Amino acid sequence: MVSLVGDLPRAARNIWSLSFGDGIEPYAPTPSTVVYDEPHRCLRRFDRDEPSAQRPVLLVPPLAVTPACFDLRDGQSFVRFLLETGRQPYVIDYGQMTYADRNLGLEEWTHDIVPTAIRRVSEEHDGAGVDVVGWSLGGILAVLAGAGHADLPIASITAIAPPFDQRRTVTVAPLRILGAVTGGREVDLATRVFGGIPSYIVRTGFRVQAFQRELTRPLFVARNILDEDALARMEAIDRFMAMMPGYPGRLYRQIHRSFILRNELVTGTIRLRSDLVVETAKLTCPVLILGSRTDLVVPAAAARAGLDVLTGAEVRFEEVPGGHLGILAGPAARDTTWRIIDEFLSR
Numbered sequence: 001m002v003s004l005v006g007d008l009p010r011a012a013r014n015i016w017s018l019s020f021g022d023g024i025e026p027y028a029p030t031p032s033t034v035v036y037d038e039p040h041r042c043l044r045r046f047d048r049d050e051p052s053a054q055r056p057v058l059l060v061p062p063l064a065v066t067p068a069c070f071d072l073r074d075g076q077s078f079v080r081f082l083l084e085t086g087r088q089p090y091v092i093d094y095g096q097m098t099y100a101d102r103n104l105g106l107e108e109w110t111h112d113i114v115p116t117a118i119r120r121v122s123e124e125h126d127g128a129g130v131d132v133v134g135w136s137l138g139g140i141l142a143v144l145a146g147a148g149h150a151d152l153p154i155a156s157i158t159a160i161a162p163p164f165d166q167r168r169t170v171t172v173a174p175l176r177i178l179g180a181v182t183g184g185r186e187v188d189l190a191t192r193v194f195g196g197i198p199s200y201i202v203r204t205g206f207r208v209q210a211f212q213r214e215l216t217r218p219l220f221v222a223r224n225i226l227d228e229d230a231l232a233r234m235e236a237i238d239r240f241m242a243m244m245p246g247y248p249g250r251l252y253r254q255i256h257r258s259f260i261l262r263n264e265l266v267t268g269t270i271r272l273r274s275d276l277v278v279e280t281a282k283l284t285c286p287v288l289i290l291g292s293r294t295d296l297v298v299p300a301a302a303a304r305a306g307l308d309v310l311t312g313a314e315v316r317f318e319e320v321p322g323g324h325l326g327i328l329a330g331p332a333a334r335d336t337t338w339r340i341i342d343e344f345l346s347r
Contacts, residue, residue, distance in 0.1 A: 062137035129155030
């Protein structure tokens with residue numbers, strides 16, 4: 001709390017910056033170069049001074065999230081950590097989703113967007129194997145892409161908080177209960193009317209899942225009004241949530257039906273279409289799974305289920321601290337999540 005009169009000008013300046021000004025710290029993303037830019041599949045290579053002698057790393061964000069999850073700010077940027085440790089990171093940017101994208105499905109990502117990016121990154125490095133790192137549903141997309149394409153040049157997959165078992169996820173329990181009665185007709189109707197899940201609903205949903213953070217926000221600001229770094233961390237998360245795009249209608253119906261209601265991921269057989277089925281047992285590259293007991297969105301138990309699902313691969317599970325985003329970009333991530341990933345990639 002503010003305790004000295006001499007701190008009042010600084011406190012007032014921070015309050016003004018948060019409320020009416022340009023913020024505590026302007027967003028300064030890590031410089032990158034576009035490798036190719038097509039609808040919902042922009043591949044970026046993060047700039048480094050010297051070529052990397054290590055395998056390239058492809059970062060795969062989940063749907064309804066921007067690539068900023070890997071590059072929130074200095075000190076919370078997995079991208080910069082990869083650069084510092086001598087690696088060459090790339091990231092896929094899906095862009096914004098509109099009503100015109102309502103018919104895009106999961107197979108667009110698992111059988112086109114992600115595999116194409118993996119192949120291109122490999123080509124950029126003379127055919128080298130690619131270490132793929134995905135957060136949340138991004139980890140699932142990487143797994144399904146690898147399982148569905150045995151010829152992909154994947155050296156390894158790291159899945160950070162992947163939702164393998166929806167029975168372990170408390171936040172989707174109401175959807176599962178309702179869906180058991182309705183068969184998911186309410187989601188089907190809503191996504192057909194709106195063409196998907198609009199961005200404002202996605203943002204609201206993320207805030208609801210982080211209810212405790214939203215509830216304690218005023219107290220956090222009051223306690224840290226003189227701590228610009230703490231305020232900048234809070235601001236970075238707010239900015240990240242404000243940029244969230246929406247889901248295409250058909251894709252969200254697939255997620256709701258196959259992942260949430262039927263829990264197909266934990267069975268190892270995912271039916272994307274009547275003529276397109278992915279068997280996760282066909283994935284053979286080394287896999288690292290990370291999860292947290294304090295993650296309310298994807299608890300550790302939901303992520304750990306991948307050990308039983310990916311039967312064709314050598315799989316390692318590590319428990320780390322943090323909430324759903326905190327696992328990837330929290331204050332403790334450098335010494336936990338990032339360090340473990342670095343050790344895994346260096347094997």
